[in-house]
Each structure stands twice: as C-alpha cells, then as structure tokens.
Amino acid sequence: MSLTLERPVVGERRAETVSAVRRHGAVLFIYSLVVILLIAASAVSSDFRQPSNLIDVLRQSIVLGLVTIGQTYVLLAGGIDMSVGMTSRVVALGTAVAMSHTLIHPYVLILLGLIGGGLIGFLNGRLITGLGAAPFIVTLGMMGALAGTALAISGGGPTDAVPDFFLAAYDASMGPIPVAVLVMAVIWLVAWFVLSRTRFGRNIYAVGGSTAVARLAAIDVRRTQTSTYVIAGVLSAAAGLFLLARSGVGDPSLGGNLEFQSIVAAAIGGISLYGGRGSLVGSLGAVLLVSLSSNVMNMLHVSAYYQDLALGVIVLLGVAVYRPRRSM
Amino acid sequence: MGSSDATAAAVRPGEPLLRLAGVSKAFGGVQALSDISFELAAGEIHALAGENGAGKSTFVKLVAGVYPPDAGSVVLNGEEHARLTPKLARQAGIAVVHQEFNLLPELSVGENILLGALPRDRWKTVSAKRTQRTAAELLARLGSTIDPRRLVRELTVAQQQLVEIAKALAVDARIILLDEPSTVLSGDELDVLHAVLRRLRDDGRGLIYISHRLNEVFALADRVTVFKDGRHVSTCDTSELDHDELIRRMVGRPLVELFPQRHPSPGQPVLEVDNVSVPGKLFDVSFSLRQGEIVGLAGLGGSGRTTIARAIVGLERVAAGHISLDGAPAPRSPAACARAGLVMVPEDRKTHGILAEHSVAFNLSLPSLQRLLRHRFLSPRAEKVMADRLIKEFGIRPPTPGTDIRRLSGGNQQKVVLARWLAQSPKVVVLDEPTRGVDVGAKAEIYALVERLRETGVSVLLASSELPEILGTCDRVLVLHEGQLVAEMDRATATEEAIMRAATNSGSATVSAGASDDDARDSACR
Known part of the structure; x- marks a missing residue:
C-alpha cells in the first residue's frame, strides 16, 4: 500500500537505533545462544571446557563455514545453491583419484580442484541468468548431475589414500592453534570485508534486494549473480579438499548434507532467503552454533540421526522466531 | 451462491440500493474522501468521474467493505452499516469488477465463474456437468456464448472481462462496481460490454461505472457524479451536461501555491x-x-x-x-x-x-559507490559524509542516515530516490x-x-x-x-x-x- 503517513519526528535518534537493532536482531539472538550454550556446556562437562576441545570445535566448523560463506553470498544476491555439497564431493573425489593415478604435482591438482569448483559455479550462474531459470531448479539439477559424476569417479567405493603431506596440512599448527583454523579466520574476515566494504558487496545486496532497483542503478545484475555462484563453487571445492585432507581417502559419501546445513546456517544466521538482507557475522554465529551443538551432542553420545533431527528442529524454531514481517 | 429472490425482494420501491451519507476517510494526514454523499438506484448506470487522486478508488473500496469509513454511514438495501466488511458487502449483493481481473488463468471459465460455490454431485466431488451448465446459463444472460470448458488463459481480454462480470452474476450481485473496465477494450468489444451492462441495468441492478473515457460516460450512464480532491462536486443526469462542462467540473480547482518559480532557459x-x-x-x-x-x-x-x-x-x-x-x-x-x-x-x-530493508545511507549511495572508494574499498566515513550532505540538501527527515528507509514517509523516500540521482549529476x-x-x-x-x-x-x-x-x-x-x-x-x-x-x-x-x-x-x- 502506498499510503503516506507523515510520522511525527519524535526521537530521530531512536528511529536510527530501532533500525539498527532490528537489522542486527538476528545476529544478537544467535550470539546469545552461542554464549548460553558455551556456558551451559562448560558448566556441565569438564571435557568440553578443555582448550583442546574448544579448538576442535573451531576446526570442525571449517567445512560448514566455507560452504556457508558461499551460500550466504548466493542467498544475499537473491539465489540459492543446492549443489554446494555435491561440488565438494566431486572435487574431493576427482582430486583424490588424480593424486593417485597421475603424475601431476599435488599442488597443481589442488589448484585445479578449486578452479573446477569455480567452473561448476560459473555454469550454475550462467544457466540461471542466461535462461532466466529458477536458481533452485538449476542448482538442484546440477546437484543430481554431480552426484552421478561422483559415483562414476569413485566407482562407489573409497579412493586410494592421498599423499602424506596433504594429511599433514590438516594437522599443521602454530602453537596450539591449527593453521587451518587461522586460515579460516582470515577467510571469514576477507569475505566479510568484501561484502560490507566493496562495490561488489554492495551490488550483491542491491541485486538481492530488488533487481529492478539494481538495474536502474547501473549494476550488472547477471554478472553479480554469476559471481556469487562462482564464489560458492570455489569455497565448496575448498571444503571438499579440506574433508579429503581430514579423512585421507576420498570417501564417496563426503559432503552429503552440506547444501541443507549451509542453507540452515545462513537462515538461522539471519540471511533472508528472499535475498538482500543479513550479514556474514550472523552466518558465522550460526556456523559456530551448529558446530558447538554437534560437539555437545557428540559428548552426550547422541547418535548422528538425532543430531540431524535436532538441526531440523532448530530450523523450525528459527522460522518461528523470524517470521517474515509483512511488508507495509 | 446468493439468495437471489430474498435480496431482490428486500429492496422497497423508491429506496436506493446503496446510499452513502456524509462518508469520510483519511489515511494518515491525507484526507482521501471528505463528507461524501452518494445514491445508487436500482436499474441505473451511475458513472463516477474525477481526476486521478479524486478519491474514486477509495470510494470503491469503501463500498466493497475493504476500508471502514472514519465517519458517515453506508446504507445497503435500507440497512445501515457502520462497519462494513468485505464479507458483509458480498452478502449484501455487492460485486466489484476490477481493472485487473481476479481470474485463475489455468482453470476453466466455468470453474472461475462458480469458484467458491462449485456445484457438487452426490459423491461430494465437483460436478463438471453442472458447473458447465450453470456457467453457460449465466454467460447466456450476458448474451455471451463462451464455452465454459475453455481455460481462462485462452480467452481474449474482452472475454475475460465478461467472465469477471459473470462472476458477479453468479453471486447474484445487485450492485456492481466496475473500475475502469473499458481501458483494455477497443471498438467492437466496447459495444459488447455496453450491451451487457445495459442488460444488467434493465434487469433492475445498479451499476457504478468508473471510466476515463468521457464519451463512454455520455453514451452509457444515466447519471454522473463528479469527485474532486476527495469531495463531492455534483451529481446530475448525463443529459444535463456536455463534455466541456464535465471536464470543467473535474479539473476546476484553486491552484495551490505548490509550484516553485520557474526559470526556463532551454539549450541544445x-x-x-x-x-x-x-x-x-x-x-x-x-x-x-x-x-x-x-x-x-x-x-x-x-x-x-x-x-x-x-x-x-x-x-x-x-x-x-x-x-x-x-x-x-x-x-x-x-x-x-x-x-x-x-x-x-x-x-x-x-x-x-528503494531497497526497503536497508538504511537511508545505503539507498543514497547506491549509484555513487565509485566515488566512495578509498583504495578500492568503500569508506564508511565517505559514505556518511555524502549521506549527511544529501540529507541536509534535500531536507530528508528524519535526518539520520542509519534509519531503515522503510520507516520514512513516502515523500521522504521519494526525496531519497531523487537525491540519489542528483548526486550523480x-x-x-x-x-x-x-x-x-x-x-x-x-x-x-x-x-x-x-x-x-x-x-x-x-x-x-x-x-x-x-x-x-x-x-x-x-x-x-x-x-x-x-x-x-x-x-x-x-x-x-x-x-x-x-x-x-x-x-x-x-x-x-x-x-x-x-x-x-x-x-x-x-x-x-x-
């Protein structure tokens, strides 16, 4: 409705504050949950509050973190990427097979794996923007195609073991902190910085908010959207390679539930599934929350089945908390 | 389906179908309708004329029960309603044919006409045969031979409009409001529509007809009411007016001191x-x-x-x-x-x-990001400085760049959109x-x-x-x-x-x- 209500100009500063709280409400909520969970679990379990366990939580958050960053970019630009999990699987299996069956230097293969992930994302982006097709369907189709590819690569069983140095990268640490955790922290920072402090980041928000507004503001909508899928593809590939380094062999079930988990993490982190709203700070909180709760559940010997159930319940609760506000 | 005979019988001779007395409606500070009085008799086509913003749409929504009036009363079939709801309005026999149709393109004509009251057979499933027959009868009363089995999306716009009118007949509406039904029609189609509407009138129904085509008002309507700036200007038989007089009544207004001094000096x-x-x-x-x-x-x-x-x-x-x-x-x-x-x-x-979810500053800087880059990165400080400058220059209220733009009034939102481009020269x-x-x-x-x-x-x-x-x-x-x-x-x-x-x-x-x-x-x- 286009009714104009000249609001009384009372407490202009308050309006600004209200806006800020409303915009960051989801973020505040998620971090308070993280803190509550940290305190509660530390109080209950002495194993939990061991520094080594807390560092482990961080290390376990890396895979979901990488994929969620990519998913967040895509969602903010108004899309969705269902193929992130299968991208990581195909890249991991493909790299593992190449490492044991070719003489190409492993570093080159890792680079090729990342490029491959980017290409998958590029294909997603071009199909979506070029055909004007629904992102959900295109990436779902891609997910199916990649799942088949993964089976073809691996023949259904685990691949040969990967070189030792690759495993060593997983365990490398600087003092008590694993290098992987430090690198991940840098990735979060850079991803946040790009979103909030570059033109590209602004364009993502604008495109996700309204393609019409963005187009009139001289923003290349297609390129912006395609770029977000490329980013998601590269980060998914990185997640796949990290999983490979963790397990040492190419597990054909790797990356199975990542699309679900990443969308969940973004959603409970306050990223609007309609695009244009939310921040990576919220996504990070959600990723930490998911990793923490799965760590706690592991300690309580809750089976993996129930962990998925719990994640689903968190989503439903999250939906209830952030009911989409009705537009005026 | 309506209780057809009951409603018809309830109307006493001489009593108008619809009467509005002293009705007012304001939205925020804007008075959309003030002290409107209006009568619709059975068996008449009553045209409503006025410029955009005269209050015609608000009037339609008031009669349809979408908005409750702030003051005054709506009398339907002799019964006074202080708080008319869409449901009450429908029950009282009011139907609105909107400019944009409310049809389901993938359903058949018959299903669309009878939607909400589809006839069922003894197995409680929808009876296709009875749907078809009833719909065909209703369409025949409009003089139309559209096959009720066809899908709505296959029809021309003119045919779709007939379906929309048939829907009003299906609930036996006594009062039919038509909001600019002719904008989408041309030549022959218009003649068909007029014939249909005359038929409905001769049937004893009351029609309120909104049109910008003045020729049409004179050709079709029995009476015409003119609104201007939310006020009732006049109601009279169309025969008492001519074109020029009608236009004069629609536009003649005191020009407020709304406009700035103009300094035209056009160049190349x-x-x-x-x-x-x-x-x-x-x-x-x-x-x-x-x-x-x-x-x-x-x-x-x-x-x-x-x-x-x-x-x-x-x-x-x-x-x-x-x-x-x-x-x-x-x-x-x-x-x-x-x-x-x-x-x-x-x-x-x-x-x-606008990007409603974002702040005023975000919306202001949208096309000017290039100039806010410091070493290729956006400078929040530069953005704030620019936002503050534009807010001041353009008198945007509240003057706080961090406020969500959706909290601003329409006028201030528009100032943001204008300011955004002015900053771009x-x-x-x-x-x-x-x-x-x-x-x-x-x-x-x-x-x-x-x-x-x-x-x-x-x-x-x-x-x-x-x-x-x-x-x-x-x-x-x-x-x-x-x-x-x-x-x-x-x-x-x-x-x-x-x-x-x-x-x-x-x-x-x-x-x-x-x-x-x-x-x-x-x-x-x-």
Missing part, C-alpha cells in the same frame, strides 16, 4: 526520440528534449506514458525508431543508460525505487509519477527539487497523471492517447481542459462526442 537538444514504436503500446512517437528543459508527458492510464519513460532508459524493447542522447545513439540497457547519465525514477517506488532524468502517494507538503518540496535539477542544466521528462503537476512544473506538454502522441502544447497555451480533451480524444470542437476512436485518431493533430 539532448535527448531525441525518433519514430519510436513499442509493439502494442507505443506507435511512432517522436519528440526531443532540450538541455535544461522540463517536458511533461500527459495521458490517461494505458496511453503509453510510462512506456515512453521505460523505453528511454532501455527497460522496454523498442521495435522501430531510435533514441539518441547528445547526438549519439542512446545505450539500450538500463545499466548503460545510467552510466551515460540517463536515469529514471520509476513510478512504483516500493518495488523499483545526470544529463536527463525521467520521472514517472514522482509524487504518487506523497502528501502535499512533500509534493511542493519535490517540485522545488525538480526545478533545481533544471537549474543545474539537467533535462527532465515528467510523466504524470496529475495535470496540475504537469502545468505547474513543465515548459512543454506532450499528450498521449492510446500509444500515440496526439498533441504538443506550450506552457503558455496548455490548460487542463485542453490536455484533458486531447487525452480523452474528445479532440477539438470539430470531433463530435459520438465519433469512434478510430475517427478521432485520424483527425488528431500531430
């Missing part, structure tokens, strides 16, 4: 539109816009006003002709146009103008309905901004349905009628009456009221 042509056509919407339109000139685009809804605006910034595919900017072909994509200094402020602010600004949904105070500020744009050498094309706005701000007026440019007037010679006459194609005095649209088109001046 900047934008040239040559023989541009957009299939089905725009036919062979040519004009030019000079530097520092404000040109108005006037015309009724559907006349192609918005289409031109959109075509110029590359939002509409131009089938023939060309557009040039500064002598070179204008870019054909909105993004390239914006970079070349050809920008548009669209009509639908909510979906095309564009060459040509296309404004489509810049003051829609904006209160009077903000309107004056927006007009002042437009004048300021011009003073900095910017050329402005202003498409508007509000004639005073066009007359108050523009140096030249282009009038469109059904996709064609039918008149061009200088500020000195343009009057609301003249524009209205050209826009409704009542033409100059030589074109008689009864002339068909085609005749009028041929005789229109270029």
Whole structure:
C-alpha cells in the first residue's frame, strides 16, 4: 500500500537505533545462544571446557563455514545453491583419484580442484541468468548431475589414500592453534570485508534486494549473480579438499548434507532467503552454533540421526522466531 | 451462491440500493474522501468521474467493505452499516469488477465463474456437468456464448472481462462496481460490454461505472457524479451536461501555491526520440528534449506514458525508431543508460525505487559507490559524509542516515530516490509519477527539487497523471492517447481542459462526442 503517513519526528535518534537493532536482531539472538550454550556446556562437562576441545570445535566448523560463506553470498544476491555439497564431493573425489593415478604435482591438482569448483559455479550462474531459470531448479539439477559424476569417479567405493603431506596440512599448527583454523579466520574476515566494504558487496545486496532497483542503478545484475555462484563453487571445492585432507581417502559419501546445513546456517544466521538482507557475522554465529551443538551432542553420545533431527528442529524454531514481517 | 429472490425482494420501491451519507476517510494526514454523499438506484448506470487522486478508488473500496469509513454511514438495501466488511458487502449483493481481473488463468471459465460455490454431485466431488451448465446459463444472460470448458488463459481480454462480470452474476450481485473496465477494450468489444451492462441495468441492478473515457460516460450512464480532491462536486443526469462542462467540473480547482518559480532557459537538444514504436503500446512517437528543459508527458492510464519513460532508459524493447542522447545513439540497457547519465525514477517506488530493508545511507549511495572508494574499498566515513550532505540538501527527515528507509514517509523516500540521482549529476532524468502517494507538503518540496535539477542544466521528462503537476512544473506538454502522441502544447497555451480533451480524444470542437476512436485518431493533430 502506498499510503503516506507523515510520522511525527519524535526521537530521530531512536528511529536510527530501532533500525539498527532490528537489522542486527538476528545476529544478537544467535550470539546469545552461542554464549548460553558455551556456558551451559562448560558448566556441565569438564571435557568440553578443555582448550583442546574448544579448538576442535573451531576446526570442525571449517567445512560448514566455507560452504556457508558461499551460500550466504548466493542467498544475499537473491539465489540459492543446492549443489554446494555435491561440488565438494566431486572435487574431493576427482582430486583424490588424480593424486593417485597421475603424475601431476599435488599442488597443481589442488589448484585445479578449486578452479573446477569455480567452473561448476560459473555454469550454475550462467544457466540461471542466461535462461532466466529458477536458481533452485538449476542448482538442484546440477546437484543430481554431480552426484552421478561422483559415483562414476569413485566407482562407489573409497579412493586410494592421498599423499602424506596433504594429511599433514590438516594437522599443521602454530602453537596450539591449527593453521587451518587461522586460515579460516582470515577467510571469514576477507569475505566479510568484501561484502560490507566493496562495490561488489554492495551490488550483491542491491541485486538481492530488488533487481529492478539494481538495474536502474547501473549494476550488472547477471554478472553479480554469476559471481556469487562462482564464489560458492570455489569455497565448496575448498571444503571438499579440506574433508579429503581430514579423512585421507576420498570417501564417496563426503559432503552429503552440506547444501541443507549451509542453507540452515545462513537462515538461522539471519540471511533472508528472499535475498538482500543479513550479514556474514550472523552466518558465522550460526556456523559456530551448529558446530558447538554437534560437539555437545557428540559428548552426550547422541547418535548422528538425532543430531540431524535436532538441526531440523532448530530450523523450525528459527522460522518461528523470524517470521517474515509483512511488508507495509 | 446468493439468495437471489430474498435480496431482490428486500429492496422497497423508491429506496436506493446503496446510499452513502456524509462518508469520510483519511489515511494518515491525507484526507482521501471528505463528507461524501452518494445514491445508487436500482436499474441505473451511475458513472463516477474525477481526476486521478479524486478519491474514486477509495470510494470503491469503501463500498466493497475493504476500508471502514472514519465517519458517515453506508446504507445497503435500507440497512445501515457502520462497519462494513468485505464479507458483509458480498452478502449484501455487492460485486466489484476490477481493472485487473481476479481470474485463475489455468482453470476453466466455468470453474472461475462458480469458484467458491462449485456445484457438487452426490459423491461430494465437483460436478463438471453442472458447473458447465450453470456457467453457460449465466454467460447466456450476458448474451455471451463462451464455452465454459475453455481455460481462462485462452480467452481474449474482452472475454475475460465478461467472465469477471459473470462472476458477479453468479453471486447474484445487485450492485456492481466496475473500475475502469473499458481501458483494455477497443471498438467492437466496447459495444459488447455496453450491451451487457445495459442488460444488467434493465434487469433492475445498479451499476457504478468508473471510466476515463468521457464519451463512454455520455453514451452509457444515466447519471454522473463528479469527485474532486476527495469531495463531492455534483451529481446530475448525463443529459444535463456536455463534455466541456464535465471536464470543467473535474479539473476546476484553486491552484495551490505548490509550484516553485520557474526559470526556463532551454539549450541544445539532448535527448531525441525518433519514430519510436513499442509493439502494442507505443506507435511512432517522436519528440526531443532540450538541455535544461522540463517536458511533461500527459495521458490517461494505458496511453503509453510510462512506456515512453521505460523505453528511454532501455527497460522496454523498442521495435522501430531510435533514441539518441547528445547526438549519439542512446545505450539500450538500463545499466548503460545510467552510466551515460540517463536515469529514471520509476513510478512504483516500493518495488523499483528503494531497497526497503536497508538504511537511508545505503539507498543514497547506491549509484555513487565509485566515488566512495578509498583504495578500492568503500569508506564508511565517505559514505556518511555524502549521506549527511544529501540529507541536509534535500531536507530528508528524519535526518539520520542509519534509519531503515522503510520507516520514512513516502515523500521522504521519494526525496531519497531523487537525491540519489542528483548526486550523480545526470544529463536527463525521467520521472514517472514522482509524487504518487506523497502528501502535499512533500509534493511542493519535490517540485522545488525538480526545478533545481533544471537549474543545474539537467533535462527532465515528467510523466504524470496529475495535470496540475504537469502545468505547474513543465515548459512543454506532450499528450498521449492510446500509444500515440496526439498533441504538443506550450506552457503558455496548455490548460487542463485542453490536455484533458486531447487525452480523452474528445479532440477539438470539430470531433463530435459520438465519433469512434478510430475517427478521432485520424483527425488528431500531430
């Protein structure tokens, strides 16, 4: 409705504050949950509050973190990427097979794996923007195609073991902190910085908010959207390679539930599934929350089945908390 | 399905079907209707005339029970309703045929007509046969032979409209409101519609008919009521009026001190539109816009006003002709146009103008990010400085860049959209309905901004349905009628009456009221 209500100009500063709280409400909520969970679990379990366990939580958050960053970019630009999990699987299996069956230097293969992930994302982006097709369907189709590819690569069983140095990268640490955790922290920072402090980041928000507004503001909508899928593809590939380094062999079930988990993490982190709203700070909180709760559940010997159930319940609760506000 | 005979019997002879007494409705500070009285008798077609913003739509929504009135009462079939709801209105036999149809394209005609009361057989499943038969009967009463089994999406617009009217019959509506039903129709289709409506009238129903085509008002309606600025001006038999008198009643108003002093000093042509056509919407339109000139685009809804605006910034595919900017072909994509200094402020602010979820600063800086980069990264400080400057310059309230833009009033949102482009120093600004949904105070500020744009050498094309706005701000007026440019007037010679006459194609005095649209088109001046 286009009714104009000249609001009384009372407490202009308050309006600004209200806006800020409303915009960051989801973020505040998620971090308070993280803190509550940290305190509660530390109080209950002495194993939990061991520094080594807390560092482990961080290390376990890396895979979901990488994929969620990519998913967040895509969602903010108004899309969705269902193929992130299968991208990581195909890249991991493909790299593992190449490492044991070719003489190409492993570093080159890792680079090729990342490029491959980017290409998958590029294909997603071009199909979506070029055909004007629904992102959900295109990436779902891609997910199916990649799942088949993964089976073809691996023949259904685990691949040969990967070189030792690759495993060593997983365990490398600087003092008590694993290098992987430090690198991940840098990735979060850079991803946040790009979103909030570059033109590209602004364009993502604008495109996700309204393609019409963005187009009139001289923003290349297609390129912006395609770029977000490329980013998601590269980060998914990185997640796949990290999983490979963790397990040492190419597990054909790797990356199975990542699309679900990443969308969940973004959603409970306050990223609007309609695009244009939310921040990576919220996504990070959600990723930490998911990793923490799965760590706690592991300690309580809750089976993996129930962990998925719990994640689903968190989503439903999250939906209830952030009911989409009705537009005026 | 309605209780047909019961409702009909409830109407005592001499008692109007519908009576509004002293009805008022305000939205926020804007008085949409004040102290309106209105009567609809059984067996009459009552036309409602008035400019955009006169309160016609609000009136329709009031009668349909969508809005409760602030004051006054609505009397239906002799029964007074203080709080009419859509459900009550329906039960009382009111149906509204909207400009945009409420039809389900993938369902059959019959299903659409009887939706909500589909006949069932003894197995409680929908009976296709009875649906068909009932729908066919209803359509036959309208003199139509549309096959009820066809899908709505296969029908022409005119046929869809008949389906919409048949829906009103299906619930046995005694009062039917038609909101600009003819905008989408032409020639023969119009005759068919008129025949249908006369049939309904002779059936003892009351019809409220809203149309911008004045010829139609005279051809069809028994009585006509004129609204202006939310007030009732007059009600009389159509035979007591002529065209000019009706137009005078619609537009004659005291001109408020809304508009700034104008200082026109047009320079070289900047934008040239040559023989541009957009299939089905725009036919062979040519004009030019000079530097520092404000040109108005006037015309009724559907006349192609918005289409031109959109075509110029590359939002509409131009089938023939060309557009040039500064002598070179204008870019054909909105993004390239914006970079070349050809920008548009669209009509639908909510979906095309602002990013509601973001702050004022975010919305202000959208097209200016390039200038906020420090070492390739956005500088929040530079953004704040720019936002503060624009907020101050444009009088945006509240003056806090961090506020969500959706918390601002419509007028202030529009100021943000304008300020965004002014910060870009564009060459040509296309404004489509810049003051829609904006209160009077903000309107004056927006007009002042437009004048300021011009003073900095910017050329402005202003498409508007509000004639005073066009007359108050523009140096030249282009009038469109059904996709064609039918008149061009200088500020000195343009009057609301003249524009209205050209826009409704009542033409100059030589074109008689009864002339068909085609005749009028041929005789229109270029």
